[in-house]
């Protein structure tokens with residue numbers, strides 16, 4: 001068998017692996033490249049993939065850097081199954097529709113300019129129609145049960161603890177009575193994260209393809225992050241101002257809700273209104289509610305869940321833009337959770353424009369802020385920012401909470417690998433920039449005596 005790597009090789013986006021055996025062709029993840037200038041040229045179906053010849057596609061989790069190119073398969077005529085866990089497929093449907101809408105609106109702006117300049121208009125890579133065709137191919141897989149997905153290929157989904165529904169994939173390939181086992185880690189979550197189960201233990205593999213995003217460092221301990229969160233919220237409540245939380249709609253927004261419920265429940269602060277001002281986050285929260293079986297202990301028990309609902313009695317969903325605008329006239333203390341996470345668009349921009357100049361406002365940054373984003377400017381201490389062409393003074397208190405990563409740090413990655421390392425597999429590191437990947441390779445060599453492979457884009461591994 002062969003595995004060709006069509007993304008996330010020496011970088012963290014664009015995950016895609018083509019597994020070829022004499023009897024089958026299976027694609028694992030088909031993510032979008034994000035954050036680079038040449039992305040448009042790279043977000044295509046690579047030569048050699050031949051969508052019509054695929055037997056099956058299986059995805060580890062819903063993040064766009066693992067699923068964002070799936071609609072290109074439908075566009076190219078792929079009509080086979082796309083497997084993932086039920087929660088992953090529900091979330092992927094949301095995120096792909098959102099991605100298609102975003103691409104369309106971005107392109108609308110660009111094309112208006114091109115039209116005025118007399119240039120040819122750009123086509124979007126795919127449209128909602130292709131997303132609908134993609135979703136029609138979705139077939140849910142259970143956790144922890146081997147399922148045959150193509151001739152001679154069985155997969156088993158194992159909890160990855162990174163996002164609701166996320167999985168590592170154990171793939172067993174049978175050729176001429178010999179079986180090989182390949183493990184795809186997918187993105188791995190940290191141990192002990194709120195809401196999610198810890199990554200499951202896997203042992204016995206011939207080849208492990210492992211993520212290395214934070215291979216060079218550990219995050220702050222979760223308990224410290226929780227304490228810091230409590231301190232920021234308590235201080236903001238004392239000032240009776242608004243607390244703005246720019247949050248990624250899927251995953252991070254729900255973690256923040258969970259932490260707020262805990263503060264109310266423990267009586268750290270008296271309950272105050274929380275506004276979830278994001279249609280996407282509202283829908284994503286619905287997926288969490290529909291899948292209590294995936295929740296960590298604490299959400300597992302019926303009584304605990306009832307409790308959480310009681311603790312979050314002050315949670316208000318803002319679906320429409322009118323409901324969102326109405327928040328301008330409110331007084332604190334209250335929390336407004338709105339996208340986008342990096343303040344690069346979405347409803348959070350309106351809230352920042354209306355509140356950044358006030359001394360009693362707090363902004364709580366809970367996720368990674370890309371270079372050049374408005375969120376990064378706030379974190380870096382800008383005293384003025386431009387929003388919708390208007391110069392706004394930054395008088396609000398800006399807090400950054402760094403410990404809420406959805407990714408395992410270095411120690412947790414090594415711990416995940418421990419039971420696998422016993423069978424001395426080949427180890428291939430992907431989904432990491434040079435720093436993370438090289439540091440993890442070094443550690444694995446020292447600790448387990450296995451020298452890792454660090455393939456480049458389009459590399460083919462023969463097994």
Ligand SMILES: [Zn+2]
Nearest residue numbers: 061063162187
């Ligand atoms: Zn991910």
Ligand SMILES: [Zn+2]
Nearest residue numbers: 012063065187
């Ligand atoms: Zn990823």
